[in-house]
Structure formats: C-alpha cells, structure tokens
Amino acid sequence: MFYKASIVAGFIAAAHAAPAVSQISDGQVQAPTATAAVSQISDGQVQAPTATAVSQISDGQIQAPAVTTAASPSSPPFGYYSYNQQPSVDTAAALSAASYAGIPVSDIPGALNPVAPVISSQVTGVTSHGPYSGTPTTTGAVTTTALASEVPVLPPNPKELGYNPDGLLHEPEPVPYQPAGGLGTNGTEPVYMVQSDFDYESILLGLYQEWIELDLFHNILATFSEEEFTAAGLTASDRFLIEFMADQESGHATLLSNLLGGPGGATPQCTYNYPFTTVHEAFDFTQKLTRFGESGVWGFQAHLDSREVAQLLDQSIATEARQQMIFRQFAGLFPMPVWFETGIPQSWAWTLLAPYISSCPSNSKRLAWQNFPGLNVLNQPNSARWNATQTGFNETTGFGGAAPSTDPPAGESCVGNNVTGFDCSAAIAQNRSIPLSYPGRTVYLEWENPGKAVGPNNSYVTSTSAKAAEFVIWVSQLNVTYSPLTNITSKDGMNYGMTIQPDVSTYEGDPAINGTMFIALTDANITYTAFNLSSVNPHVAAGPFLYQAG
Structure with missing residues (x-):
C-alpha cells in the first residue's frame, strides 16, 4: 500500500478591539454613528443606523435614536429583492415578560428596545420540492478574466518565520495587558460587510x-x-x-x-x-x-x-x-x-x-x-x-x-x-x-x-x-x-x-x-x-x- 500524508496542527488567534462601538446590550454591539459600512448588530442582523448621535442613556444602556434599513438603490439591479429590515418593539412579548416577572415592563432593561426581524424564507413563495424539469436560461458560474490557471506554489513568507515563541514579549504593548500584534486591534471601528x-x-x-x-x-x-x-x-x-x-x-x-x-x-x-x-x-x-x-x-x-x-x-x-x-x-x-x-x-x-x-x-x-x-x-x-x-x-x-x-x-x-x-x-x-x-x-x-x-x-x-x-x-x-x-x-x-x-x-x-x-x-x-x-x-x-x- 502506498500513501502520502501530511499533518499540520495550527492555532489561529485573532483579537478584535472596537473602542468606537458605543452600545452593548443583551450581548449585542451597536455603533451610534453612521459610516459607509454597516454598524449595528441586533439579533444576528447587521444594519446601518442614522447619522444622529447617541441621544439616550436609560437603565445603564446606551440607545441610538433611530435605525434605518440599508439604502435601496434608486434603480433596483438584476437580482434585487426586498425583505423587512426595520426593527420594531414586540409589545405583546414585553408585556408577557413583565407579567411573568411581576414588575412593570419599564423596569426590565431592554424590554422595549426595537429588535430587527429575521428574513422570511417565504419571500420567494417557494414551497415545493422535487427535481427541476425546465430549460436553463443562463449556464455556468459567474466569471471574469482569470489571471492564471492555478495558484503557484511559493515558499513561506519570511515574516512568518521570525517570531520567537519563548514566553516573552518582544514588542511594546499598545495598551496595558494587550500584546502587540493581531488583526483589527488598532481601535478602528468594525465594518461588518464583505470587502x-x-x-x-x-x-x-x-x-x-x-x-x-x-x-x-x-x-x-x-x-x-x-x-x-x-x-x-x-x-x-x-x-x-x-x-x-x-x-x-x-x-x-x-x-x-x-x-x-x-x-x-x-x-x-x-x-x-x-x-x-x-x-x-x-x-x-x-x-x-x-x-x-x-x-x-x-x-x-x-x-x-x-x-x-x-x-x-x-x-x-x-x-x-x-x-x-x-x-x-x-x-x-x-x-x-x-x-x-x-x-x-x-x-x-x-x-x-x-x-x-x-x-x-x-x-x-x-x-x-x-x-x-x-x-x-x-x-x-x-x-x-x-x-x-x-x-x-x-x-x-x-x-x-x-x-x-x-x-x-x-x-x-x-x-x-x-x-x-x-x-x-x-x-x-x-x-x-x-x-x-x-x-x-x-x-x-x-x-x-x-x-x-x-x-x-x-x-x-x-x-x-x-x-x-x-x-x-x-x-x-x-x-x-x-x-x-x-x-x-x-x-x-x-x-x-x-x-x-x-x-x-x-x-x-x-x-x-x-x-x-x-x-x-x-x-x-x-x-x-x-x-x-x-x-x-x-x-x-x-x-x-x-x-x-x-
């Protein structure tokens, strides 16, 4: 029997600091100011807020005043479809929680915060299952100019061979208790969108x-x-x-x-x-x-x-x-x-x-x-x-x-x-x-x-x-x-x-x-x-x- 094996064990660590982020509520991180990128995370959704500054602090939480959906193009491109991105307050759920807890709903932190909805799987109206029997109108993967037939095999990057893992710190710490290095750790506000x-x-x-x-x-x-x-x-x-x-x-x-x-x-x-x-x-x-x-x-x-x-x-x-x-x-x-x-x-x-x-x-x-x-x-x-x-x-x-x-x-x-x-x-x-x-x-x-x-x-x-x-x-x-x-x-x-x-x-x-x-x-x-x-x-x-x- 012939075989060829290679075994590699590695650890990938990335530290992400976000000093510009200014709301943490119920495990969610929200940014108050508008950027060209997405800057609010709510229930797993990413949305861009308005350019208004933070305007309320209540029960120890910082709240941004208004949240808008992502801007829609004036002329929808091919492939455009819509789904609801507008956060809203589930009043019935909030009142139910307050009734169960036996305290006013206003005393429950976050109960009246707007929550962004999940995308509906029914936006297409698709409910059936089974094989396809039609004729395709487009074939092949989306593509552009290919610069080469395959990625060349290159030696390791010399910069990645120079670090000495001897248990000591080799560079000044950016701030106390934070070792030098890492990606996305320089205080830049996170941008949550593909790049x-x-x-x-x-x-x-x-x-x-x-x-x-x-x-x-x-x-x-x-x-x-x-x-x-x-x-x-x-x-x-x-x-x-x-x-x-x-x-x-x-x-x-x-x-x-x-x-x-x-x-x-x-x-x-x-x-x-x-x-x-x-x-x-x-x-x-x-x-x-x-x-x-x-x-x-x-x-x-x-x-x-x-x-x-x-x-x-x-x-x-x-x-x-x-x-x-x-x-x-x-x-x-x-x-x-x-x-x-x-x-x-x-x-x-x-x-x-x-x-x-x-x-x-x-x-x-x-x-x-x-x-x-x-x-x-x-x-x-x-x-x-x-x-x-x-x-x-x-x-x-x-x-x-x-x-x-x-x-x-x-x-x-x-x-x-x-x-x-x-x-x-x-x-x-x-x-x-x-x-x-x-x-x-x-x-x-x-x-x-x-x-x-x-x-x-x-x-x-x-x-x-x-x-x-x-x-x-x-x-x-x-x-x-x-x-x-x-x-x-x-x-x-x-x-x-x-x-x-x-x-x-x-x-x-x-x-x-x-x-x-x-x-x-x-x-x-x-x-x-x-x-x-x-x-x-x-x-x-x-x-x-x-x-x-x-």
Whole structure:
C-alpha cells in the first residue's frame, strides 16, 4: 500500500478591539454613528443606523435614536429583492415578560428596545420540492478574466518565520495587558460587510447553505409522522429540537444576508430535491449535509478579507457544528468521532450542495465556484447495518455526494436493535462494536465525465482542468492523505476504479480517517495542508464525496 500524508496542527488567534462601538446590550454591539459600512448588530442582523448621535442613556444602556434599513438603490439591479429590515418593539412579548416577572415592563432593561426581524424564507413563495424539469436560461458560474490557471506554489513568507515563541514579549504593548500584534486591534471601528469578491462569493455560498438547511429541517418535520419519529426512537422534545434548529437557520440566513449588503446583495431561498425516504435516511443525509456546510466554512473563514465578517461567521458556524452532532446522534452514530473538524474549499462545498438545489428564482445571485464531476463510492459503508462490513454495492439512496445509507432489511438493520454495540437507534452516543470502515478496506469508485448540467435550474456545468485521475485524496481532520487509484476502466460514459483505505493518524490514538469525511480524485499527490487546500482544485478530476468512515 502506498500513501502520502501530511499533518499540520495550527492555532489561529485573532483579537478584535472596537473602542468606537458605543452600545452593548443583551450581548449585542451597536455603533451610534453612521459610516459607509454597516454598524449595528441586533439579533444576528447587521444594519446601518442614522447619522444622529447617541441621544439616550436609560437603565445603564446606551440607545441610538433611530435605525434605518440599508439604502435601496434608486434603480433596483438584476437580482434585487426586498425583505423587512426595520426593527420594531414586540409589545405583546414585553408585556408577557413583565407579567411573568411581576414588575412593570419599564423596569426590565431592554424590554422595549426595537429588535430587527429575521428574513422570511417565504419571500420567494417557494414551497415545493422535487427535481427541476425546465430549460436553463443562463449556464455556468459567474466569471471574469482569470489571471492564471492555478495558484503557484511559493515558499513561506519570511515574516512568518521570525517570531520567537519563548514566553516573552518582544514588542511594546499598545495598551496595558494587550500584546502587540493581531488583526483589527488598532481601535478602528468594525465594518461588518464583505470587502472583496472572495468575501462576497464565500458568504453567498454560505447563504445558499443556510437556506437549504432551513428548508430541510422543516421538510423533515413535515414529511414524517409522529409514529415514524417514535419508531426511530425520537420524542416530541426531539422534534421540537429540530424545529428550534430551523429557527437558528433563520437567524443565520438573516446574518449572512445582511453581511452581503442586504436585499441588493443577498439571494432568496430556492426549491430543493432530497434523496431520502425514511426517517433514518433523512437523518443520515442531514448529518452529511451539515457536515459539508460546516467544513465548507472552516475552509474559507480564515482567508476572508473582512475579519469582522469572519468573527460573526465563526459564531454562527459554532452552532452549525452542534447541529451536525445532533443529527449524527439522531442517526445513531457516535456524535464526534474525531479530534479535529476539517475544512474544505468552497468549490468542494458547492459541488456537494448543488445537486440538491432544483431551481432558484430568476433574481438569484449566481456563484463563481467550480462544480466538479460527480464521484460515488459504490460500496459506501452502510451506517444503518449492525455489521457494516456486510455492505454490498449501491447501498445508498438517491443521488449526490451526500446520498444517505439505504435502510437494510429488518434483520440486518441496527435501527431498534437493542443490543449494546450493534444498535444505531437515536441516542446521546452509540459505540459500534464493528466499525463502519477500517484501514486496508477496498473502496470501489465510479465517477462522471465533465460537462453535466447540475445545480439550480440545471444552469451550472461540471468541469475539471485536471489530467487523468491517478490518486484518491483523503481529507479528514488535519490530514491530507493520498492512496493510488487502480484498476481504472470506462464504460457507458462512466469511469471506474478502486483504492485501499490508508492507515494514518493525526496524533497517536486518533485515526485520521474517521467520521463523515471527504475524498476526491486527483491527477497528482501534491502535499497540501489545512490552510492551502484550495490549491488542489486544478488537480481535482472528480469529487468530492462524503465517505462514511465512522
């Protein structure tokens, strides 16, 4: 067996100081003066206030007098749509809180403060699900002049090799108790909006992800009966948790929409097509979809030009990580079988997401990221089997790189199998006596040729600049590992091959290949690390695919 591995452990720390910010209320930060940028955060929304100075101090809180919505262009551009951004006071809720507390509403700090609304998922009127059957009017990713075919491999920046981590301070402190360095720590007022094409397209991709998660969580509740949830081991409280997670997605979609500049820069919700037919399949699909949603953000957040946007994005994706863990628990999987969560490039996340978006309104914003040819593991380990080593070929349901495991016959299923080590009913933790996958396992693969119409309205086209596939890249935790692709054949427009699952560890005692992780096919085995993984894109021949290693 041949493989090539690189392991990197790093810590990214960024301190953000905001002396110019002048209101902190209920954990919210608000700026009183108007700037060219966004300067108020309220309930996860970012809005620009008026140019009026702060005019009231009450109950120890500083309040800005009036808040306006983002300015609308005089002539709405293509793709413009609107949603309510005007804060208001929920008087009924405030009176209810006062009644419960037994004190006047005026004595409760913040009870009468205006609160910005969440963006409605119904602004498009989309309520249906299923595949797209129309003809696209636009095809391909949004693009401009490309300056090169790939990012060159350069040596490290010499400035990043000079710091001596000896426990001492080497520069004067800007203020007491604050070491020198850091980005965004010089007292400049934070600007909460995207600052580059890279920022915009990254956050736009994140918004597409938030919209599908909001719809998916609601769709699961609407599709399956209470009896089906009960048979899967879930209670009314578990169903409410799913509903609450959908509410979280409303907040996330609102935050990202406003970071994109409000209605003029954001995009509305779409129509979706899901591959599951049972509750367990729905949870397996959802834990995979939330996996690449989370990993897609970890892959780009450290590269954003706007550190302020990265800060807010981190605070939302921390919740996404908890959602992924919950859905693993609902699927009877061990909640977090890895020590580190991996990051993937934007084009990987978009390739995985696009097959599940049927159509989008004509005023939706188009993405710049690449759609790679589809990759499939023919013997994907079936997480619904009590013995996954008995997995045969094509034991997945539906389509796409996140296709869920098919429910096996009752006698072979671990759902409701009340035997310790062989049960995958919903639980806080389920430890499997027989692992889903293992080093040395033969993995059989098939992949498409480029040129397939995918994504919203079938308006994106898969492509690759790679040469013939020679390797399988395994991306998990802090590792980028390769195994050779062998027995390559082609038949009826599809390509086939096989590989051997490598045996590598992140650190001693932590198998690198575990959990729901990522594989793709490449034409070279170039070493990449977590921070520069997107440089592999010109060498990706097909994929990625979510490999169910544990």
